[in-house]
Amino acid sequence: MLRVNEIHVYYDAIHALKGVTFSVEPGELVTLLGGNGAGKTTTLKTISGLLRPRRGNIELEGCALDAIDAHEIVRRGVAHVPEGRKVFPRFTVLENLQVGGYSRSIKSLAPDLDFVYRMFPRLHERQKQYAGTLSGGEQQMLAIGRALMAKPKLLLLDEPSMGLAPKIVEQILENIRAINQSGVTVLLVEQNAAMALAISHRGYVLETGQVILSGASSDLAGNDLVRQAYLGG
Ligand SMILES: Nc1ncnc2c1ncn2[C@@H]1O[C@H](COP(=O)(O)OP(=O)(O)O)[C@@H](O)[C@H]1O
Ligand SMILES: [Mg+2]
Numbered sequence: 001m002l003r004v005n006e007i008h009v010y011y012d013a014i015h016a017l018k019g020v021t022f023s024v025e026p027g028e029l030v031t032l033l034g035g036n037g038a039g040k041t042t043t044l045k046t047i048s049g050l051l052r053p054r055r056g057n058i059e060l061e062g063c064a065l066d067a068i069d070a071h072e073i074v075r076r077g078v079a080h081v082p083e084g085r086k087v088f089p090r091f092t093v094l095e096n097l098q099v100g101g102y103s104r105s106i107k108s109l110a111p112d113l114d115f116v117y118r119m120f121p122r123l124h125e126r127q128k129q130y131a132g133t134l135s136g137g138e139q140q141m142l143a144i145g146r147a148l149m150a151k152p153k154l155l156l157l158d159e160p161s162m163g164l165a166p167k168i169v170e171q172i173l174e175n176i177r178a179i180n181q182s183g184v185t186v187l188l189v190e191q192n193a194a195m196a197l198a199i200s201h202r203g204y205v206l207e208t209g210q211v212i213l214s215g216a217s218s219d220l221a222g223n224d225l226v227r228q229a230y231l232g233g
Helices: 040-047 070-075 093-100 106-119 121-125 136-148 166-181 193-199 217-222 224-230
Strands: 002-011 014-024 029-033 055-060 078-081 154-158 185-190 202-207 210-216
Touching: 002 040, 014 029, 014 040, 014 055, 014 210, 029 166, 029 193, 040 078, 040 154, 040 185, 070 078, 078 136, 093 106, 093 136, 106 121, 106 136, 106 166, 121 136, 136 154, 136 166, 166 185, 166 193, 185 193, 193 217, 193 224, 202 217, 202 224, 210 217, 217 224
Parallel strands: 029 185, 029 202, 078 154, 154 185
Antiparallel strands: 002 014, 002 055, 202 210
């Protein structure tokens, strides 16, 4: 479904991604692990067209994304849940969800709103509440729900567990697993390696802009390097 081929991405003179290559097959839940500054966010922003690779290319279902703008990439089925959630604080829960469906006709949104509310009953209870007044966990649910309103084939998630209590993290990751099982392909970026490896099929480890390791999540969870660097020994 997604092929990232040898991409090099720069912020002016800073060489953030140094030939990153990986792929995601239809129906998979793939995790991209890496510490702070490894290049995880840069990778997701490049897939969704917010940054451009200076070299290398990205293909979605066999089509090059190089010359396509970010809105069109959403229309082709890629939805991005950004780092730090970025919900619209002065919009209600429902309004945030409606914004997520902007690329589609209003009429077709009802079943997806239903799907989001069944996945996150808390959002249904709070649909008239301003997003800025939600808890961190609820804002994360809303950010994911908003992305689902674009009816994505591929969902990009940037550190959904960041700053949340362990119990909430567990719940959100369960939701992500359920979303994947409903047929949405997922690329999950995490520093929380234990949780991410527990729900994903495969993983890649990113370090200073390069993939240094990849494999089945169960193998990565048992790998010495991963255990030392990301699982606390
Ligand atoms: N807007 C920016 N301007 C300059 N450098 C940046 C910018 N954003 C990220 N970087 C640099 O690019 C590298 C990768 O960052 P990032 O993709 O945000 O890492 P991660 O998400 O894995 O923490 C880091 O060295 C970071 O300092
Ligand atoms: Mg990041």
